[in-house]
Amino acid sequence: MSNKAQDWPEGVARHVLERTDSTMMEAARLAPQLAGPAWILALEQTAARGRRGRAWQHPKGNFSATLVIRPWQGVEQAALYSFVAALALDEALAQVAGPHARLSIKWPNDVLLNGGKIAGILLESLGAGGQISHLAIGIGVNLREAPDPGALEPGAMAPVSLRGETGTDIPPTDFLPYLARAFAKYQAQFESYGFAPIRTAWLARAARLGETVTARTTLETVEGRFETINESGAMVLATSAGPRAIAAADIFF
The missing domain is CATH 2.30.30 (SH3 type barrels.)
Known part of the structure; x- marks a missing residue:
């Protein structure tokens, strides 16, 4: 890992919480007060959730954070930030996991390590009257432990952890700068050049493309x-x- 691990994107706030109900709920509460983008990291969550309201397990030492931003354009463009987030996750994990980790992205919003699910992404729009004031991008990563497979729905992809697959043990607070820096890079690309370069980069990392x-x-x-x-x-x-x-x-x- 480089000495740049603690570099932080300019103009982006960072909130680290010991405990909260969920970073997505915290994002909704904080959004009206935010002057710019902000990462909210929780070391413990009591009511975390994933897509379609499913419970999201958060073993101690795993990563759970939400980025709150003002989306670049409207609702359709806002949904494309899940691909920006997936690319950022892929890059951040590659930086900390080392050259032998096999990473890929599973449509629409999971990141795989050595064929198992290591991370998930959840997008929620915040606002009223059909207008989006903010976008909350929730990210969960199994840094230290994989959740119990028995608690997952039938057919769900087997979970893995970074430590279990690679031996790398990185605290959530140390992983956050890698992810924030990677997200800022891909966000700038998306907002300058549109979805086309993001789509190309995503397809180069897509799991089971052509299958x-x-x-x-x-x-x-x-x-x-x-x-x-x-x-x-x-x-x-x-x-x-x-x-x-x-x-x-x-x-x-």
């Missing part, structure tokens, strides 16, 4: 070859009935 996957939405199950993601971030599958763009789903390999 057959199963997408389960609330209404149906679709199987097809993972061809690409389109300009709106939807997964494009080549199916027996032709190409299908999937905007939201759980993906199974």
Whole structure:
């Protein structure tokens, strides 16, 4: 790890909490008072959650943080920050895990290490009247321990931890600067040049690109070859009935 580990992006606030209900709830409470972007890191969470309201386990020593920003444009552009966050996570983990860690990104919002899930991303918009005032980007990383697989839903990807897979043991407060710096880099790229370079970089790290996957939405199950993601971030599958763009789903390999 470089001596730059403690470098911090200019103009970004940092709040480190010993304990809170969840960093996403804390983000909603803090957002109206924030003058600019802010990271909120909690060493312990009592009511953490993941996508679709699912419980998110937070063993001691793991990373749970939320970044609050004012999104660059409207609702559609705001959703693309999940790809910015995934690239930042991939880069930060690569920096601390070393050259032998096999990292990839699973659509729509997970990061994999050696084929197991090490991190997840959750986006929530904050505002009223259909207007987004802030975007909360929640990030959880299994730095020290993998959650109990028995507590996960059937078919869910097996969890892994950074320490378990690589032997690297880094505290959440030390990991945060790596992630904040990487996010600031990709955010600047996104806001200067749009989604195209983010999409290209994401596809270069995509798990199972070109392979057959199963997408389960609330209404149906679709199987097809993972061809690409389109300009709106939807997964494009080549199916027996032709190409299908999937905007939201759980993906199974």
